[in-house]
Amino acid sequence: MAADADANAEEGGEVAGGGKRKKLIIIGAGGLVLLLALGAGAYFFLFSSSEPPPMVGEDGAIREAQKPVVFYDLPEMTVNLSTEGRTTYLKVRIALEVQDKEMIERIKPFLPRIMDAFQIYLRELRPADLEGSAGLFRLKEELLRRINLSVHPARVDGVLFKEILVQ
Incomplete structure (x- = not known):
């Protein structure tokens, strides 16, 4: 019987010792997490620059x-569209996006050429060409291409629609 009591005492000691070991592991892990959090905070506050972080595009490239x-x-x-029956009109107001005011001064002398290129292209469109976002995107890209051909060596960065009305 004494042998059984000694065995039970050893098992109880292992359980009690295991509980202390678990507490030490939990306390150590908590301390480690706290140290990591403090280190990360110090890194961000002390080593971060005042510049904004680089922007990452959808394709993963840094912009x-x-x-x-x-x-x-x-x-x-206002132009009439190419239709086979009832006359359809397109009224459009466009803004050009350029990099600076100097570029506007370089573009202004070409304004008659720009308007002519736009008028000729827009008159050949059908109402179906302007349907949906894809149609408007194609229109925007084509107008941008035509304007950059008209004002070369100056450059327009974007064509923005302020108003589009098909009637």
């Missing part, structure tokens, strides 16, 4: 921060 731009409003245009 520069957006630079200020200038917008130039073109005169409103």
Whole structure:
């Protein structure tokens, strides 16, 4: 019987010792997490720069921060679209996006050429060409291509629709 009591005492000691070991592991892990959190906080506060972080695009490429731009409003245009019956009109107001005011001054002398290129292209469109976001995107890209051909060596960065009305 004494042998059984000694065995039970050893098992109880192992359980009690195991409980202390678990407490030490939990306390150690908590301390480690606390030290990591303090280290990360110190790193961000002490080593971060005042510059904004780089922007990452959808394709994973790092992009520069957006630079200020200038917008130039073109005169409103109303053209009749190419249709087989009832006359359909397109009224459009467009703004050009350029990098600075100097570029606007370089573009202004070409304004008659720009308007002519737009009028010729828009008159050949059908109402079906302007349906949906894909149609408007194609229109925007084509107008941008035509304007950059008209104002070369100056450059327009974007064509923005302020108003589009098909009637």
